[in-house]
Amino acid sequence: MLGKLLKYDFRSMWKQFAIVWLAALVLALVARLCRGQFVGVKVALGFAQPGFYYQGPVLQALSGVCELVFVCVLIAMFVVAMVFAVQRFYKGLLGDEGYLMHTLPVKPRQLILSKLLCAEAATVISVLVALASIGIFVWGYGERLIISGTISGTILEALLRAVTPLSWGEIWLLLAEVLVQALAAGLKTYLQIYAAITIGHLFQKHRVAMSFAAYVVISALLSLLRRVPDIWVLTSVGVIGGPDGPTVVTTSGNIHATIWVGTGLYLVLAAVFFLVTDYILKRRLNLE
Amino acid sequence: MDEKIVSCRGLVKRYGKKTALAGVDLELERGKIVGLLGPNGSGKTTLIKLLCGLLQPTEGAVRIGGKPVGPETKAVVSYLPDRMYFADWMKGHDLVGLFADFYKDFDRKKCEDMCARLELDTGERVKAMSKGTKEKLQLALVMCRNAQLYLLDEPIAGVDPAARDFILNTIITNYNEASTVVISTHLIGDIEKVLDEAVFLKEGKAVLHDGVDVIREREGKSVDALFREVFRTDGREGGEA
Numbered sequence: 001m002l003g004k005l006l007k008y009d010f011r012s013m014w015k016q017f018a019i020v021w022l023a024a025l026v027l028a029l030v031a032r033l034c035r036g037q038f039v040g041v042k043v044a045l046g047f048a049q050p051g052f053y054y055q056g057p058v059l060q061a062l063s064g065v066c067e068l069v070f071v072c073v074l075i076a077m078f079v080v081a082m083v084f085a086v087q088r089f090y091k092g093l094l095g096d097e098g099y100l101m102h103t104l105p106v107k108p109r110q111l112i113l114s115k116l117l118c119a120e121a122a123t124v125i126s127v128l129v130a131l132a133s134i135g136i137f138v139w140g141y142g143e144r145l146i147i148s149g150t151i152s153g154t155i156l157e158a159l160l161r162a163v164t165p166l167s168w169g170e171i172w173l174l175l176a177e178v179l180v181q182a183l184a185a186g187l188k189t190y191l192q193i194y195a196a197i198t199i200g201h202l203f204q205k206h207r208v209a210m211s212f213a214a215y216v217v218i219s220a221l222l223s224l225l226r227r228v229p230d231i232w233v234l235t236s237v238g239v240i241g242g243p244d245g246p247t248v249v250t251t252s253g254n255i256h257a258t259i260w261v262g263t264g265l266y267l268v269l270a271a272v273f274f275l276v277t278d279y280i281l282k283r284r285l286n287l288e
Numbered sequence: 289m290d291e292k293i294v295s296c297r298g299l300v301k302r303y304g305k306k307t308a309l310a311g312v313d314l315e316l317e318r319g320k321i322v323g324l325l326g327p328n329g330s331g332k333t334t335l336i337k338l339l340c341g342l343l344q345p346t347e348g349a350v351r352i353g354g355k356p357v358g359p360e361t362k363a364v365v366s367y368l369p370d371r372m373y374f375a376d377w378m379k380g381h382d383l384v385g386l387f388a389d390f391y392k393d394f395d396r397k398k399c400e401d402m403c404a405r406l407e408l409d410t411g412e413r414v415k416a417m418s419k420g421t422k423e424k425l426q427l428a429l430v431m432c433r434n435a436q437l438y439l440l441d442e443p444i445a446g447v448d449p450a451a452r453d454f455i456l457n458t459i460i461t462n463y464n465e466a467s468t469v470v471i472s473t474h475l476i477g478d479i480e481k482v483l484d485e486a487v488f489l490k491e492g493k494a495v496l497h498d499g500v501d502v503i504r505e506r507e508g509k510s511v512d513a514l515f516r517e518v519f520r521t522d523g524r525e526g527g528e529a
């Protein structure tokens with residue numbers, strides 16, 4: 001049944017996102033072509049050397065507008081992803097559409113999982129589209145951007161210094177671990193929102209306001225609780241609290257442990273929020 | 289197979305301080321068309337929502353075919369709510385596909401035939417459909433299931449007399465005869481002729497549950513006339529004149 005639920009949730013996602021994703025890619029291409037063409041023309045005419053980026057005011061303005069719209073679409077994409085996650089859960093399970101979804105022969109946890117996986121997928125695809133569109137935008141141009149100082153040399157140097165002692169294998173492993181943690185963080189974020197919405201739904205009146213309040217209270221509690229595991233985690237992996245006082249991570253083993261413990265904590269929190277949401281939808285559902 | 293398709297014991301539902309159901313004991317047998325009758329605010333919708341799991345009881349228990357409400361009972365209950373429950377992005381054929389995917393008892397061909405007969409364009413987006421078209425589509429989907437229990441919440445409210453006849457005719461000619469149909473309404477006159485049993489809900493309690501013929505014989509009047517008598521003192525809406 002989960003597969004069938006996912007089929008409809010993914011179709012809903014596609015209807016909502018197709019235009020935004022397409023717009024991001026097309027705008028990236030347009031912005032890239034504008035910039036590339038203007039620079040290319042000036043270089044060909046001998047007005048500028050390769051790597052020289054001065055443009056006339058009109059060309060600069062056109063290129064600037066393209067870039068601005070492109071950045072706006074990228075931002076809009078992530079706003080839409082967040083709104084989509086909230087709206088599909090709220091309208092789909094606790095609004096009028098809930099009258100259909102909660103009378104299907106499925107378990108509440110399957111309904112939650114379907115919404116969650118779809119929201120997570122929308123975010124992942126949005127990130128991929130953003131990366132692809134940025135790739136299109138800087139294609140054949142990125143190196144010069146870095147050299148010309150658009151990306152700060154000091155940041156680049158710091159990054160290079162940080163990863164120099166690591167082998168390529170370890171760098172890839174780290175990247176994979178960070179990706180897994182980002183996915184876990186996404187699950188936790190969405191489930192926290194779902195839990196807050198369902199807690200707000202327990203009230204007779206002002207359910208939306210109560211959902212916001214529940215989210216704020218949960219966040220405040222988490223920030224309080226985070227102090228305890230942070231100290232425990234960092235101490236246990238030797239990041240702080242050593243005999244010589246606070247130190248920084250010095251071995252790759254510590255980095256891996258820190259990332260995995262963080263991922264584990266996200267997953268534990270996600271599980272708690274999932275259980276709260278499932279309990280309320282199963283035992284306290286009140287579609288009035 | 290459990291003899292009673294619906295069994296409610298001491299069913300209480302409160303919304304905060306307001307009591308919607310105040311201890312309903314009710315048993316419904318299979319193969320009956322039952323009118324759930326009462327004025328607005330008497331608890332009809334609350335009772336139906338409890339039967340299909342959209343609300344949880346404050347006290348008491350509900351069983352459908354001897355089982356507590358859950359995915360197993362939802363598979364045999366066909367529910368027509370008092371509102372539209374479609375997602376705007378869907379088209380008519382998406383909804384037909386959804387019902388076919390989730391309900392084993394859904395007769396897709398029958399539904400497609402019915403849609404064609406009613407001249408419903410299933411390629412149209414729900415968002416673009418008129419209210420009447422959406423209602424027809426929803427009714428077709430619900431009645432094309434071979435369910436054991438149909439729960440129809442105010443199916444004839446807010447429509448003209450010609451549409452009422454169409455809706456009642458659709459219900460009567462399409463329901464599975466071994467199953468029970470519960471129709472909630474306060475428009476008794478229009479549905480009395482199709483009912484086997486009537487349940488009167490008053491202030492959250494089932495004050496009467498009997499066969500329609502028994503009521504007529506015992507009281508010497510129609511169910512509609514009895515309804516007006518029972519609910520007259522309420523000073524609330526009690527059936528349409």
